[in-house]
Amino acid sequence: MKKSEVISSSSSGKSLTNNAAENIIEGINKQILGAEQYKMENRDLKRQNKELSKQNKVLMEQSKELMELPALRKKHEELTKRYESLTKKRNEDQAKLKEKKEDLANLKKEKEDQETDFKKEKEDLEREIRELKEKIKQLECCCVIL
Secondary structure (H helix, E strand, O other): OOHHHHHHHHHOHHHHHHHHHHHHHHHHHHHHHHHHHHHHHHHHHHHHHHHHHHHHHHHHHHHHHHHHHHHHHHHHHHHHHHHHHHHHHHHHHHHHHHHHHHHHHHHHHHHHHHHHHHHHHHHHHHHHHHHHHHHHHHHHHHHHHO
């Protein structure tokens, strides 16, 4: 209380009581306002905490992904090398297969040529045998006549 209030309040007991009551009410009102402000700040802090928790969760997931990144890069490199190796082997196998197909085609051609030559030679020999048989018959006829 102010000194002037104390002096004036002593002259009348009622005004002292009224002033004290008003001061008490004012103090209570300030406490109520303070409590309400505390509640509002507390709600704001809880909301901020929830938001920060969500952000933290997202950041933790991103961090986990980033920690897995070197392992993923290494795995990618290994798979790339394996793919290149398999591709190289496949290309080599295809080249060998192509070569073998060419060899097979050449062998088939050679076989066909040999069969053609054999048939021609066989036909020539059969014709020659027929001719010789004809000559033998003619000579036998001549021998009989003589």
